[in-house]
Every structure is written in structure tokens, then in C-alpha cells.
Amino acid sequence: MLQPILELTRGGVIEATHFGSIAVVDSTGKLLHSYGDPDTVAFLRSSAKPFQALPFVEQGGAEYFNFTQSELSISCASHETSQLHLDTVTAMQKKIGIQEGSLQCGPHLPGDPSKLRQVIKEDIKPTSNFNNCSGKHTAMLAFAKMRGLSLETYLAFEHPIQKDILKTFSEMCGIEMDRVQLGIDGCSAPNFAVPLINAALGMARICDPRDLSEARAAACKKITAAMSAHPEMVSNYGEFDCELMTIGAGRLVTKRGAEGFQIIGLMPGVYGEKGVGIAFKVTDGDKSSMNDSLESTARVRPSVTLEILRQLKVLNESELQSLSKFGPEKILKNYAGLVTGKSQPVFKL
Numbered sequence: 001m002l003q004p005i006l007e008l009t010r011g012g013v014i015e016a017t018h019f020g021s022i023a024v025v026d027s028t029g030k031l032l033h034s035y036g037d038p039d040t041v042a043f044l045r046s047s048a049k050p051f052q053a054l055p056f057v058e059q060g061g062a063e064y065f066n067f068t069q070s071e072l073s074i075s076c077a078s079h080e081t082s083q084l085h086l087d088t089v090t091a092m093q094k095k096i097g098i099q100e101g102s103l104q105c106g107p108h109l110p111g112d113p114s115k116l117r118q119v120i121k122e123d124i125k126p127t128s129n130f131n132n133c134s135g136k137h138t139a140m141l142a143f144a145k146m147r148g149l150s151l152e153t154y155l156a157f158e159h160p161i162q163k164d165i166l167k168t169f170s171e172m173c174g175i176e177m178d179r180v181q182l183g184i185d186g187c188s189a190p191n192f193a194v195p196l197i198n199a200a201l202g203m204a205r206i207c208d209p210r211d212l213s214e215a216r217a218a219a220c221k222k223i224t225a226a227m228s229a230h231p232e233m234v235s236n237y238g239e240f241d242c243e244l245m246t247i248g249a250g251r252l253v254t255k256r257g258a259e260g261f262q263i264i265g266l267m268p269g270v271y272g273e274k275g276v277g278i279a280f281k282v283t284d285g286d287k288s289s290m291n292d293s294l295e296s297t298a299r300v301r302p303s304v305t306l307e308i309l310r311q312l313k314v315l316n317e318s319e320l321q322s323l324s325k326f327g328p329e330k331i332l333k334n335y336a337g338l339v340t341g342k343s344q345p346v347f348k349l
Helices: 045-058 069-074 083-096 113-121 134-146 160-173 196-207 214-229 240-248 301-311 317-322
Strands: 004-010 013-026 031-035 041-043 181-184 190-195 252-257 261-266 276-282 288-290 296-298 330-333 339-345
Touching: 004 276, 004 301, 013 196, 013 301, 041 181, 045 134, 045 160, 045 190, 045 196, 045 214, 045 252, 045 261, 069 083, 069 214, 083 113, 083 134, 134 160, 160 190, 160 196, 190 196, 196 214, 196 252, 196 261, 196 276, 214 240, 214 252, 240 252, 240 301, 252 301, 261 301, 276 301, 296 301, 301 339
Parallel strands: none
Antiparallel strands: 004 013, 004 339, 013 031, 013 276, 041 190, 181 190, 252 261, 261 276, 288 296, 330 339
């Protein structure tokens, strides 16, 4: 049975309801809290990016190409194509010795308002680096080039780097490879669907890799340190993932995914002595809307994330207040500025 996760009201009437499930798991695999069905199988979409970067980092790729923390962070990113993001990805490609044309993610319009205005005003045709997954694709190509493998087929399910990524992902999430359901992401890369409880376990272990091999543990720490140090690369200044990690100040990492997926990792000591992973899926998805300033916001995931962290007492009142424009509860206004209702999470872990 579907469980409501967020409601919108107008004049005291529930006008819209979103549904979903949540799993909160520690790094030993213990289910600490849940809502709905924690065994819900869902594609991680872009929430998989830290896992997709992991084998590259584990095999020494960041050092091989002398990637900075910013460059490692954007390898795990759904960036918004600000000029900073474009410059960073271009610098990575120069280090690797590849051309932008090697990326097979396809182009799309920027999410960054300033860059979007420029693209419209100057009639700029977006290229592959504009894709918010271009950092991930650049890192995948770096992984292939480092190992002397084909760049033309780097997205094929049978390509050695994709097989390494799948193997690493299954090991981190504690699920056999043949139980990981495969699909093709919006950027054309392979993507994975697993139960929420397994996705949450994987994130818990990224944040708390104490039981992993020395090389993998070191790689996990490099990834979480890079995301925490440069959250503006993971998304963009002002975007929810960036702002949450900024407030979290190294205590947590988070990564959004399309169609209402979100993953959050809590460092050891933040909620108990072990690392904790949180994964949730909004069953009916979570499309973004754009305001008059060309800023895009998601309706469900930020509010649900903040409500989870509020219930777990991970964020204090001051921290929640500083993020209040994202939720948990939001007052809704019409175009004339009149209050019409509110949106609020309706779950209890």
C-alpha cells in the first residue's frame, strides 16, 4: 500500500498528495528507521554518482591525473552548468588529454540562472559539457584512458569500467550483482535499481568505511571529503544539496537523483557511533518548477530530507531555520503574493 509522504493544501483541503518510502540504515546493515516499504526497488539515478566514481578513485585515478578536490567533487555531481562548472570540466579534460566530443551524455540547457540567461541572450548552442552529468562522464573517460581501454564504448554495459562500477556498487550495497536491476540513465550511462535498504547501506559505508579494504576506505574518504569541501560542484550555490552540505559542515553528504530519489550519508558520531545512510524514493516522482528568476526548485525531496533530519535531530533549530526556504513546511503563495496554502511532510519514521 502506498504511503503519503508530502501533502499540499489549499483552503484547508488536501489538493495534492505525494507518496514514498524511506530507509535509514547504519554501516552494519541494521535498519534503524523506515517509512512505507524500505524494500522498495528504485533506480538511484544521479544518486549513484558517488558509487560510480568510487572504483576510479580506488584504483588511483585522482592521483594519476592530479585531480583537485573540486574536480573529484564534480565527478560525483549533477552540476547546474555555471561557468565555474564548465571551466572545471574543461580543465579535467585537458589533464586527461581528451576532447569534449568524446562525451556521450548529450547536451542540455543550463540550470544555472546566469548561464541560462547568457545562452538565451547570445543564442549559444549547448554542448556535451553543459550536461549536468559531464563531470561523471569525464571521470569515466579518465578511468578508461588510464587503463588503456576503449573510449568509444565506455558506456557499454560490458565495458570493463562499467563492470567494475557495477561490482563495486553491489559490494558496497551488500547485494549480489545479478540482483541489481540495470537501466540506462538520462545521460546514457548504465544505472542501477536496488531496494532502498541496500542503497542506504551503500551510503552508510561510504561515510563509514571502517570494515572495507584499505584502498576502498581511503577512496570513500576522498569522495566524502571532496563533496563536503566543494558542495558547489555537486550541484550549485543556492541549490539544496549544496546548501545542506554547507550547513552540515562535514557531518553529512547528500546527492539528489531524478524522479524523486535522494540519498544522504551521516558521518560516524552524527547519529550514533556508526555511519548512517538514508535513501528515499518519491513514488510519483518530483519534477522541478522554475520561478521568474529562472531558479528551479523541487517540490518534494528537499522538504522530505529536512523532515527526516529534523526527526533524527541531526539538524538543530538554527540550522533548520537557515534552510527554511526548502522546507520542511512551506507556505504557498500565488503570483500576486497571496497565501493560498502550504506543503508539508506527513510521515513519521
